[in-house]
Amino acid sequence: MSENGMMEKDEIFSKVLRAGRRTYFFDVRATKAEDYYLTITESKKFTNADGSFHYKKHKIYLYKEDFEGFSEILNEMTDYIVSEKGEEVISDRHQKDFKKEYEEGDEALETSETPSAKKFTDISFDDI
Secondary structure (H helix, E strand, O other), rough: OOOOOOOOOOOOOEEEEEOOEEEEEEEEEOOOOOOOOEEEEEEEEEEOOOOOOEEEEEEEEEEEHHHHHHHHHHHHHHHHHHHHHOOOOOOHOOOHHHHHHHHOHHHHHHHOOOOOOOOOOOOHHOOO
């Protein structure tokens, strides 16, 4: 039992999507009346300075009466993103550890572009 005295319902049907540091859990659960609902949990792994790690989780509860509207808006939003930006993933550079990977493993890229290649942080207000 949890702190508030309610038992967490067992999953009836589950799927997992692993996506880099994030994992998404899709779980069908039952209400007290034995009706079904969906929980979507995002679990994100964070590494501490000492090498240990922890997870942060966010959960969405989605009930049957909201399925149609949720699905329509989700499809509309994903279609919009793909039509505006394409399917190519460009967000890897925004990962927390990207700078570290760049500095350690990609020194050749910096010298191959131009002899006067600047780092992202080497900018002055005159550049703007």
